[in-house]
Amino acid sequence: MAKCAYLLTCCLVLLTSSANASDVRRQDNDTSHVDAISDYVDSIYDDMWNISKTIHDNPELGFKEFKAHNLLTSFMEAQDGWNVTRSLYNISTSFSAVFEGSGDGPVISFNSEYDALPNLGHACGHNLIATVGVTGALATAKIMKGQNLPGKVILFGTPAEESLGGKVDMLEAGIFDDYEIDISLIAHPSNGPDTPYMRTFSTSRLDLEYYGKTAHASAAPYEGINAQDALVLAYNAIGLLRQQSQRTDQVHGIINSGGTSINVIPELSSASFQIRAKDDTDLDSWSARILKCFDAGAVATGTELNLTMRDNSYSAMLSNDILATSWSKYFTALGGRVPEPSLDRIKDQGGSTDQGNISKKWPSIQPQFQIYNENGSVPTGGPHTAPFEVAAGSKKSFDKALMTAKGLAGVAVDVLTVEGMLDAIKAELESSAASSDM
Ligand SMILES: [Zn+2]
């Protein structure tokens, strides 16, 4: 079904492209266009490096990215023609920056993330994501201004991607609806090859406690109700359940507490878990089976279970093929290489992102770009590791981020200028929705 949708959208692009000869040329080969984007981005190199480096060297946790918020909004306020709103819809570290073209037209949005990880700093490289968003938005506006194009470019500051789901809050507040976006562009660093396709899991998170009863562990253990045993039972039940799970079902977690004294029957234990699956439907059914394991721990031990699902589940990322093809066209024109799309678009999923929730409603891509250490080597660890944090601060990684942003600006200009492209992109999303659980 997904393949049918892909073929359908390819046909749509061909049909719409053939309606206008100059648009066909732009779709097929656009080197003059990419040069204009590239020259402009190179001219703002020092400012973009300052943004990337400053955020990298001042890591801040989700919804507390005050320095990054101030840096980015101050910078955008200083740009000619941009209208900036800080703390958008009272989400303290979110923002919008809007550039209006010469009239009504497609609304292109870029998302910049800038939160870091506890104890690991920018080990997910969100300083580079922030930089890609700013660079892509500015470059798009530059071309719009130069060619007097109708439409709009919006840069959103999207806080707290790591676990807290800042974009889900923004979505639920109606921000993306109210700004009437047509597409949503973002990119993410990686230690793997450059690719327009980011493939992620749907995910939800939960916290739980078991409540038992203390007793002397030797003198009167029969009077106790062991909360630690409940957690051990649940943990083992989940371990056994893995054998009967789908290849794309995941669950992982930590035990936060299991008691306080070795000679007292524990009255309280607590844990936090994250559940992931191929899509939202699978996540629901897989989660239901996991939750029974927690129930089992309570039933077997006589403890009381208090389980709380955290807010802001993430949906699997849905990449738009037409946008992906456009980005690959620009990225290869800039000297980059991308994998064979037919395989790349069905590769294994990994991790999760709140951009997935946006991608279900608006056409989106999140290309992944490989980053490097200063000596050109690939970091020995991927995202969420110390070596990745080091690489996220290198000039070489920054250069790749700019190249990625040039590609996204190319995508934006395609959507703004190629007749019928936006309709085809939206039709692809609708047909993907019809063929999946959405
Ligand atoms: Zn991360």
Ligand SMILES: [Zn+2]
């Ligand atoms: Zn990340």
